[in-house]
Amino acid sequence: MGISPAPPPGSPPAEGSPEAPVGEEVGGDPVGQEPPKSHKEELKDAFFDKVLKSKEFNFLMFILTVYALFGDDVRLAFYDVDDDQVFYNLSIFAMLMFLIEMGLQYYFRQEYRWGFYFWLDVLSTASMIPDTNLLNTLIYSEGSAVGGGGGGETASTMKAGKTSRAGAKAGRVVKIVRLIRFVRIFKILKMRKQAEDDEATTDDGKSLEAKLEEEPSKVGKKLTELTVRRVIVIVLAMIMIFPFLDDPDAFVGETEFTSYEALKLNDLHLMTDTFNATGNVTGDFLKEQVQRYAEVQAKPENKQIIYFKVNNWDIEVTNGWIRSVTGDSHALLTELPKLDVEYRRSDARIPSSAPNTCTLETTDPDQCLTVAYYNLQAKNRVASKFSLIKTSIIVFGLSVAVILFSRDAETLVIDPIERMIKLVKKLADNPLASLYKDQTEEGAEGFETNLLETTLEKISSLLQVGFGVAGAQIIQSNMGSGGDLDVMIPGKKITAVFGFGIMEEFTNTCSCLEEEMCTYINTIAKIIHDNTCAYHGAPNKNIGSAFLLVWKICDGVLPGLRDLRDASGEELEAERKAELRKNIGVMSSGAGTVERKLSPQELVDSALVGVLKMRVDLNFANDEGGTLEEFKRNNKIVDYYNGQFEVDMGFGLHIGWAIEGAIGSNYKIDASYLSPNVNMAARLEAATHQFGTPLLVSGPFVNEMSPAARAMCRKIDVVTVKGSQIPLELWTCDISNFDSASLEALTPRIEDGAQKAIDLDAIKKGVQRDFDDEFKRVFEEGVDFYIKGDWEQARNRIDKCMGIHSGDGPCNSLSRVMDKEGGKAPDDWRGFRELTSK
Known part of the structure; x- marks a missing residue:
């Protein structure tokens, strides 16, 4: 009875099928994305970021704003008339810089034009005119400023004095408007510091989180902006109106x-x-x-x-x-x-x-x-010192007012909304990112916003669990765009290691365990999935007794990887293959918390070690006190198997290309992989019964291993399978010791949060500690003679191996094949046989 190919889960989407490319606008604005900008707008943004957002420019404007607030009071309080011109020049320079900044903001920022902050900047800049002495210079000639003339000159001088005093008093009030520029510049500098912190975080490998933290949400910005505006208007109104009510004569003269x-x-x-x-x-x-x-x-x-x-x-x-x-x-x-x-x-x-x-x-x-x-110099100096104190108090009061007004809104509304938006952005940017959030806010559980946030986290986590790695593109496409839900997106060609595992005696155990069957499968699934993820893979599907596991290597076809269905394909030289693959790798944290880049070879080794760890963990789970013991003691299980039941699994490993995508309809989809290579992994697992070994790996998979990993394996046959004329080598990896030493050797090693590279020498010493090297050497000789067609020599070696280890499945399989042909290779023997039986 031949091994029939495992039925494909589906077929790739037909060309021309509806698409929803990531980030494309369908019926609304994409989450976290802006409409495409013209080249001119991009140049404007680049200049704005480089100049107006630069640390140097904003620091200069910050210093000038501080001067605008305190400079004139410092002049009056601590300096004599001989020093006035220096302050006048500084004021003129500051006013010119403010005008330049206003012009640049007006040109580059659409939202600034004729807006709230535009008019405040106009008012605050105009309030600096009295500080420059330009009005006195324009109104009064030099002659009128010098005494000794007639009564007309004296009258003019009197009017100048009154105007100067009234202007100075009114200026102290209007000058408070400059506080708004101070608040805005301080905010820009704070944002700049946050951006630098984000860049530093990006250098540490947390680029996604840095991007998400860089800008607040539109809702947050709008609410904060409105709060700040209202605080500013209220404070300015109080500052400018109350002095008129207290002492109107001080302003009219x-x-x-x-x-x-x-x-x-x-x-x-x-x-x-x-x-x-x-x-x-x-x-x-x-x-x-x-x-x-x-x-x-x-x-x-x-x-x-x-x-x-x-x-x-x-x-x-x-x-x-x-x-x-x-x-x-x-x-x-x-x-x-x-x-x-x-x-x-x-x-x-x-x-x-x-x-x-x-x-x-x-x-x-x-x-x-x-x-x-x-x-009045002494009196004015005291007044200026009090003005300095007053300005400082107002700066402090305005800052505190903004913080207090905004804090509750941010805590109760803005922060939860922004976290939810960041969660959606995070899923859109990286559908497989960790969604864990530290809930440390006291009393937050009672608010509806927290309920929404928690629900969104759970839904997002369910999406990740439900779709897995194969569904990442589906999540990314739909979370990153507006419009209707579109799950039927085109597939993508990738290269990966595919692992297929099946639980033995599934039908009988299902009949015995009944309702407990789900718990039984989930207990085994935890062992399989935990080890897959710990060794940089991803669980994909559970179909009854079967598990499909994937170790994704790259998008597209891995250079130098031969297709079993391409007989004309030539093997690349090792140097050429290494050159083509030098930049290929996958970022993964495995069992750790810090990601590192893994080469294709390390991923292949990880897949093998992950399966070995699954087998050892299953053995421990079967022992007394293990996680599977309760199922072994089930009365129906005990009766059916006479107390001899052991949970066992078979595994197949193969490497090749596949189409990653969604299979199904708008009613139900599965995110999975379509390829004959996926089916090949299933065929290998099915053949484990014929070869009497719980693990079969393909020749292409072994070819991608490191020498140390290959040394742990042995070739057991060469066959062709249905649909392919290219001979396929079959290998297995033996475990002689299922003890704590093997478990310790297979456990991932974590250092500073990063999972260290696999120590294959330690693993070999652990899991194959009692494996007879002589047995392996003789067996390999027998297989070589078998492939060459010298079955007499092959029979001698195989018989010798069976004398060492009579229960070896691969030895028994080769013995049966040779016995079927009468102990002699067929005349048309080409070094391989057609796999026709299980």
Whole structure:
């Protein structure tokens, strides 16, 4: 009875079948993907990333923003008028840089144009104009800033002083708008630091996670943006409105009739003019009034008089009167102070000046003037220091407000949504990625968002378990695009090692165990699947008693791998084959947590070792206290097998190409592999009964092994199978010792999270410790004579081997073949036979 080919699970999709390429928009935007951009837009993005997002540029803007916030207050608080020009130049430079940045942002960022931050930047940049002294330069000529002129010049100077004071007070409020630029620049620098951390993480091999963490979700960005905007508007409104309500006169400027200085100065002017027409105002009376005026103004909490001129009165005389009250150390000018040279306009206060009209005749019309200047520098320095403290407090308060306003929304809404989005992106980018999440948030279990997140994780994990490696492309295609579900995507050609394992006595055990059969199969499946994954493979299908296991090597056909159905194929030279394969490899962590690259040869060796480990684990599971003991003690099992039941499996290993994809319809699909090479692995397992060995591996598989792994195997026959005329070598790998030493040798070794390379020498010493080397040598000689057609010599060697190990299945198989032909090779013997029986 011949071995019939295992029925193929399906066939490859026909050409022209509907496709949904990964990332292509079907009915909506792909998850985590943007619409395609033009070349011009790509150049814009590149420039934006290189310049406007650069660490150097943003650090410069950060420094300039800090200067814009504190520079003018530092100037007034700690420096003299001689240093003002340096600060003016810095302010002009900062304002120009802000204008340049605004222009670049306007050109490169569509969302910035006419947006919220655009107008805030316009306002904050415009608020720097008073810091540059440009307004004073434009409004007032150099001549008007210097005293000594007539009354018209003095009136202009008075107006300049009032304007400067009002502008300075209003500027302190408007300057707070610059805080927004500070917050935005700080945020950019923080994002830049996060990007650098992500790049460092990428270098450590965690590129996927780094990409996912780099940008927040659109929902998160929008909600955070709205929160920040509202906080900014509320804070700015409070800062700008409350001072008007507290002290409106401070912003509209004092009038000539709302302060003691203005009223009294006007009285002094009239005393020396109209009031003196009757001669009632004597010098002593005027002296008393001037001294009283100076005494009130000289109090420490008020201002210091630096220039005082009374209408038609000698300035030296009035200065003497004032000194007698304020002290001899009090310096008084005899000429109008030079503003912006000797004193800042904001420091030289001019409360009022009497009209320059006199009823008395004077020799000099310019003497018809009454004016006073006060030095406010000390007061302004204190005010500037308080302004520094105020700005710092507002910066801190604004930052804290944004954090507090955003924290609850981020914790309860944004973070769960972003984690769910990242989970979907993660599946779209790498359908086989680990979905484990550390749940450490206290109380999170009670919120609906956490329920959604947990449910999505479970659904995603079920997708991974259900589809496996073969279904990765299906998950990636559908999770990475919008639109309708499309599972019928085209297949992909790959090269892999295929393992096929079948549980023995399945029908009988199923009848005995009944409902327990699922638990029984799952117990065995855990052993098979755990070892497959530990040795860099992937379980694919479970069909009743059968397991299909896959060790994927590469996409496409592995260079130099011969197809059993291609008789014309030539064997590549070893050097040429190595050259073509030098860049081929698979990243895998195996039983560890850190991935490393495995060559095709190491993957082939891993498949062999993984199956050996399965056999040893099954042996331990059958022992007393093993995971399969409870099934062996089942009453029906004991009765049926008379207490002699042992769980056993047969395995077949083969390497070749296959089509990886979805098989089925929109009602039900399986993600699997279609290829005669998959069927070949199943044929090999089926033939294990004929050859009396639990493991059969193909010649192509052995050819891809390392020399150390090949030394553990022995060739047992050469056959042709249905559908192929190319001879196929059959090999097996023996296990002589099923003990703890073998188990220890086969257990993966982990170091620093990475699984180390297989130690085949240690494994051979473990699993084949009691294997007779003489037996193997004689058997190999017998097989060589058998292939050459010298069956007499072959019979001698095989008989000798059976004397050493009478129960050896391959020896008995060869003996039966030769006996069937009468102990002599057929005349048409070509070194192989057709496999026609099980």
